[in-house]
Amino acid sequence: MRFKDKTVIVTGAAGGIGSAIAGRFAAEGARVVITDVNAEGAEATAAAIPGSRALASDISQPEGCRAIIENVIATEGAIDVLCNNAGINRRGNLLALTPEDWRLSFAINVDAMFHLCQAALPHMIAAGGGAIVNTASQWGLHPAPNHIAYNVTKAAVASFTQNLARDYAPDKIRVNAVCPGEIHTPMLEAGVRRAGRTIADLDRLVPFGRIGKPEEVAALVAFLASDEAAFMCGSLVEITGAQAVA
Template sequence: MSRFADQVVVVTGGGSGIGAGIAHRFAAEGATVVIAGRTQEKLDKVVAGNPAIRAHVADLTVPDEINALIASVVDELGRLDVLVNNAGVPSLGTVEAVTPDQWRAAMAINLDAVYHTSRASMPHLRERKGCIVNIGSMGGLGADYGMVAYNTAKGGLVNLTRAMAADHAPDVRVNAVHPGFIRDTGITGGVTPDMPIMQAYVQRIPFGRVGEIDEVAGVVAFLAGEDARYLTGLQIPVDGGLDATNGQPRLFF
């Protein structure tokens, strides 16, 4: 398929996991993709053997580096059609346990970076009638235990998405995808099927299994494509139906 032929896509946090999967999906459908992250080695592994993907090292907690990233993309490639704000890191702890520095660090990458990258990109996206897809988390739609900073940041991303969608329609569409338990990401990479945490999730998920990276990437690609041209402000869980349940375990089946 080539529905993104000639388009330019930026994927933050593209050096591994969901970000890498999203980058490969857009490249496979004809886009030129620029992945951004802190570590050259990780980015190079994603780029390897795929001429449609380029790497740009940037610390996404530093606004000047974000501005330089977007300026470089537009200068070198002439346009920006899609921004995928994927960069994020988990943060563990209750409100008593999380230190002010840990709180600020969680906000910097999970929420502030989305603001700065969107702000730098908006004029270029407007020129192309482009779009933003924010990668949130089910932890932004409901609380996890012991992840107060992460949940707060991802919850903020929900309304940031809605606010940008309202402010910039119809010129720039802004939607969010909220993965549930997705296999082989930075958070779940060490989890194996025999672990109690995996079994607990599988028990709760109506699909009876955890998700795959390409299942998230497919939803992102749909939202960025022409078929989604009248959609903005959406919050789409990619969780195998977990959000459809009321939190109770399986009682009868």
């Protein structure tokens, strides 16, 4: 019960890694706000997780980001943990992508973190501290081919994390990022289908012998947000089954 009576926001929490993160925090006593552009999915996920509620919002819009923070402050009165997890993966090399692919990738994967953190930080600082956990990717550190928009946005998430940590560590705001490898989610399944591959093909690429589970990333996110990680600030933690070093 590391998060008893704490308020936790998870973006992109209708499914995939986000819903596992939400479930983990709720199981440890938190009040969890499950936010996603997919209103129906967010409602269904919240219905399955006691101690959580759904809040639909499109974080590709600055006002969508600010609305989340305003809603949570008005309702729960505080933000102890902000998990910037939502993301999209527009596949392709430079010539395959449209300017819209590039723009939307940055809007959701990077700009939303700027707007959400800018709205949340004053409340966290006034409360004496807080934790932010961003979802980057191993591909932000070691680019995979033909995913230039995704890889560049995730590299930006890594740098954003380090910069925010450096600037607000004196205020006891701990900012860290997880950098997952291949994790079995709807996003990954869409990519596998598009590439004409199978999950078993991906399992073989991972030295550990299988791809990861959303719950395994959720456990790391919860650790980074907890008091057990009290001196972790500005860290980019890879969780890849050794694929990042293969």
